[in-house]
Amino acid sequence: MKTVEDATAAATLIGCGLRPKQVPTRDVVYGELVRRYREDPGFAQVVNGVAGGLGLRVLDVSPAGGVVLAAGHDSVFEIKMETYARQAKIRERRDVEKVLHGIVHLAVAALAFPRPADLANDTYVGRVTVEQVDLMVREACRLLDERADLAGTADPDADTPELEQVWRAYARRPEVAATKDGRAAADSTRGMVARALRFLAEQGFLVPVASEPDGLYRTTHRYQIQVRELAADRAFGELLALGVVSIVDGSGRLRTTTDTLEG
Amino acid sequence: MIDDVGLVRRLKALACTAPLHDLDARKGMLDWVEAEPYQMAEIALHTIDQVTIAMDFDTGARHRQVVDRVVPFVAAQAPDRHPDEHLRVARWVLDSLINVGTVDRGFRRVYGEVDAGGAYTRRAFDFKLLVELAAADGEVYLRATDEAINVLVGALDTDVESAQVAAEVKLENLIIRGRLAEARLAAEQARYRTVQFGETLRIRLEATRRDVRAVDWEQDLPELIGSALTHIESRFKAESAILKNITVARDDAEEPHRKRRAADLVDIVGDCIRRHTQLQARLLSAGSVFRAEQDRQLFAGPPQRAAVDLFGQLLLPVLELPVTRAVAPLEEYFRGSAGPATPPVLTLSSLVSLLLRPPVERDDLVGELPQPDLIPAEDADRYSDEQWRLADELLDLPDVARDLSGLLAEAGRLDPGLPRLVALRAMHAYSPELAAAIRRGQPSLLIAVPTGRRLDPALTGGIGGDELVLTTAGLGDQS
Numbered sequence: 001m002k003t004v005e006d007a008t009a010a011a012t013l014i015g016c017g018l019r020p021k022q023v024p025t026r027d028v029v030y031g032e033l034v035r036r037y038r039e040d041p042g043f044a045q046v047v048n049g050v051a052g053g054l055g056l057r058v059l060d061v062s063p064a065g066g067v068v069l070a071a072g073h074d075s076v077f078e079i080k081m082e083t084y085a086r087q088a089k090i091r092e093r094r095d096v097e098k099v100l101h102g103i104v105h106l107a108v109a110a111l112a113f114p115r116p117a118d119l120a121n122d123t124y125v126g127r128v129t130v131e132q133v134d135l136m137v138r139e140a141c142r143l144l145d146e147r148a149d150l151a152g153t154a155d156p157d158a159d160t161p162e163l164e165q166v167w168r169a170y171a172r173r174p175e176v177a178a179t180k181d182g183r184a185a186a187d188s189t190r191g192m193v194a195r196a197l198r199f200l201a202e203q204g205f206l207v208p209v210a211s212e213p214d215g216l217y218r219t220t221h222r223y224q225i226q227v228r229e230l231a232a233d234r235a236f237g238e239l240l241a242l243g244v245v246s247i248v249d250g251s252g253r254l255r256t257t258t259d260t261l262e263g
Numbered sequence: 264m265i266d267d268v269g270l271v272r273r274l275k276a277l278a279c280t281a282p283l284h285d286l287d288a289r290k291g292m293l294d295w296v297e298a299e300p301y302q303m304a305e306i307a308l309h310t311i312d313q314v315t316i317a318m319d320f321d322t323g324a325r326h327r328q329v330v331d332r333v334v335p336f337v338a339a340q341a342p343d344r345h346p347d348e349h350l351r352v353a354r355w356v357l358d359s360l361i362n363v364g365t366v367d368r369g370f371r372r373v374y375g376e377v378d379a380g381g382a383y384t385r386r387a388f389d390f391k392l393l394v395e396l397a398a399a400d401g402e403v404y405l406r407a408t409d410e411a412i413n414v415l416v417g418a419l420d421t422d423v424e425s426a427q428v429a430a431e432v433k434l435e436n437l438i439i440r441g442r443l444a445e446a447r448l449a450a451e452q453a454r455y456r457t458v459q460f461g462e463t464l465r466i467r468l469e470a471t472r473r474d475v476r477a478v479d480w481e482q483d484l485p486e487l488i489g490s491a492l493t494h495i496e497s498r499f500k501a502e503s504a505i506l507k508n509i510t511v512a513r514d515d516a517e518e519p520h521r522k523r524r525a526a527d528l529v530d531i532v533g534d535c536i537r538r539h540t541q542l543q544a545r546l547l548s549a550g551s552v553f554r555a556e557q558d559r560q561l562f563a564g565p566p567q568r569a570a571v572d573l574f575g576q577l578l579l580p581v582l583e584l585p586v587t588r589a590v591a592p593l594e595e596y597f598r599g600s601a602g603p604a605t606p607p608v609l610t611l612s613s614l615v616s617l618l619l620r621p622p623v624e625r626d627d628l629v630g631e632l633p634q635p636d637l638i639p640a641e642d643a644d645r646y647s648d649e650q651w652r653l654a655d656e657l658l659d660l661p662d663v664a665r666d667l668s669g670l671l672a673e674a675g676r677l678d679p680g681l682p683r684l685v686a687l688r689a690m691h692a693y694s695p696e697l698a699a700a701i702r703r704g705q706p707s708l709l710i711a712v713p714t715g716r717r718l719d720p721a722l723t724g725g726i727g728g729d730e731l732v733l734t735t736a737g738l739g740d741q742s
Binding site: 017018019020056069070071073075076077078079080081084095096098099101102103105106107109110113114115116117119120131136137140141143144155156157158159161162163164165166167168169170172173174175176177178187190199203204205222226227228230231232233234235236237238239242244245 | 326363366367368369373374384385386387388389391394395396397403570571572573574576577578579580581582583584585586587588589590591592593594595596597598599600601602603604605
């Protein structure tokens with residue numbers, strides 16, 4: 001039985017989901033609605049329907065993380081890379097700037113959930129700092145550099161700058177750069193990582209760990225869901241379409257189950 | 264043609280020195296200093312030297328500290344100049360070595376290479392001399408890169424370890440022969456090599472701490488640690504022997520100059536030994552880091568569901584893509600992971616609470632803003648008021664049409680600079696913005712129409728182009 005009350009309740013629940021820092025455990029009404037969503041399939045349908053109408057998708061509803069929503073393409077709630085990377089300087093190639101910001105975001109997730117098992121485990125809490133994120137990407141760049149050295153392509157072709165690989169662009173960017181008044185420049189890689197962590201904290205995906213003074217963040221359940229259920233698969237789909245990675249086990253599934261050290 | 268690896272190495276070594284030569288080439292263009300007495304390349308080498316000496320496993324040199332140590336050297340080159348200028352020169356050299364002002368803060372040199380197929384390809388070689396890094400306390404400090412150290416030491420593109428051995432052998436010989444000045448240089452070289460070696464190890468160990476599987480613990484790292492420990496052991500022996508030798512040399516020396524040099528050398532070798540100890544402590548803790556991480560990661564229990572390997576299946580493949588192709592997957596990832604955007608103000612009550620929120624207290628003030636020294640702009644008018652008035656008179660042509668050539672000739676008789684102004688205004692009058700002029704309520708407008716003839720530069724004071732007919736059209740009737 002779908003009534004106006006149901007629709008109101010469903011909209012309230014979605015409203016709660018849009019407030020990134022609200023959690024069901026601290027809000028009686030929210031907690032009650034989450035419980036109802038999980039126990040009443042009819043209500044769940046209404047919630048999903050209302051979300052769909054707003055251009056949102058319900059990724060997960062749980063007592064710990066509340067409602068985790070994802071914005072669809074061209075939804076008013078969608079955050080686009082163009083908006084995020086807008087401060088990029090005009091003289092710099094905009095693609096480079098966008099790609100570096102994207103790499104930083106991907107690296108935050110990769111550091112927070114270093115192994116597939118960590119991403120799959122609902123109770124796992126990842127920890128990230130600006131320094132670690134930057135170091136991880138730089139180490140990856142070094143590995144790729146070594147690989148390129150072995151393959152005999154140590155330096156990029158000077159005539160085709162557009163074919164330059166992402167890792168070269170990242171490795172070349174300084175990790176910090178002092179400005180005239182002694183602050184760190186925002187277009188250095190650590191500046192970018194710091195910005196990404198602040199952004200993710202505002203979105204309710206990361207929480208600063210108060211006892212640690214040096215900018216340590218821990219992940220929230222929402223972040224894990226968002227990365228696991230949506231972002232990673234989407235990006236992986238794009239890579240498949242580009243033919244960069246291929247599915248190895250023949251079953252057509254994107255996900256692997258390799259978890260042990262023997263792998 | 265042959266594929267010559269040595270040629271490429273030499274080209275790159277040459278490229279590393281180019282920024283230093285550039286300094287001397289560019290110094291003439293500096294408008295704040297008469298830079299002739301300053302040998303910029305020398306100052307640059309000295310700067311790299313200071314940074315390298317101050318480098319440690321964990322810390323580097325602060326900008327300020329480096330500049331302070333370079334200033335006396337700058338001052339020695341031009342003692343009669345003002346100390347402020349010495350400071351500015353030192354800063355300029357330091358900034359140039361970092362290459363402040365570019366986004367990547369580095370240098371790029373293009374070199375050519377003949378590949379296996381015999382084709383000539385141009386490649387870009389990116390390198391840096393001094394890099395800025397962040398310390399644990401958030402401060403920015405400087406380190407010299409491998410390229411810079413190689414340029415400085417003069418041993419261009421050599422293997423780290425073999426160079427270390429060579430330097431030690433040389434050092435021992437020099438001390439036995441009592442040549443302390445050269446011994447000091449060799450000791451410093453040995454120290455740079457040790458720093459370089461430690462740097463390589465530091466990066467590997469950091470990676471191990473993060474993810475056990477990211478580093479090959481079966482072969483790669485044990486080998487590295489093994490060779491590093493052997494290296495430290497042999498260095499300890501060699502340097503302890505050297506230390507004993509020069510301590511004796513220091514104590515026996517009669518001449519104060521020689522005594523001081525020997526004392527310096529004792530300090531340097533002592534520092535080398537201290538660095539080896541640091542390196543060894545790091546190596547010994549590596550094994551326990553591995554075991555602890557392995558325990559944590561392996562015994563975490565079976566996975567609840569399958570998931571993507573973010574590092575291996577997403578990050579690495581994307582890093583390998585060309586920039587233009589990487590945009591799509593990364594944008595897709597960002598859109599998926601950014602979450603929904605929340606409008607900042609949803610209700611009136613939240614707006615009120617937003618407005619009533621006490622402002623964040625900022626205590627990290629950057630200090631006093633420097634007052635810029637402004638020089639009043641130079642008079643940018645090319646033509647004087649008098650010339651403008653004359654041109655106005657000439658071009659006021661109600662009810663008559665005149666050729667441009669005639670006007671130019673007349674203008675030339677009034678003032679030699681006038682024809683150019685008249686010609687410019689005539690050109691401006693060609694196809695003028697009529698609608699805009701009417702909208703502004705302008706009473707009349709100068710209009711130029713080409714006649715199809717050409718101007719003769721000889722008659723018009725050097726101005727060529729199409730001959731125009733000019734007239735002033737009244738605009739009053741329409742409005």
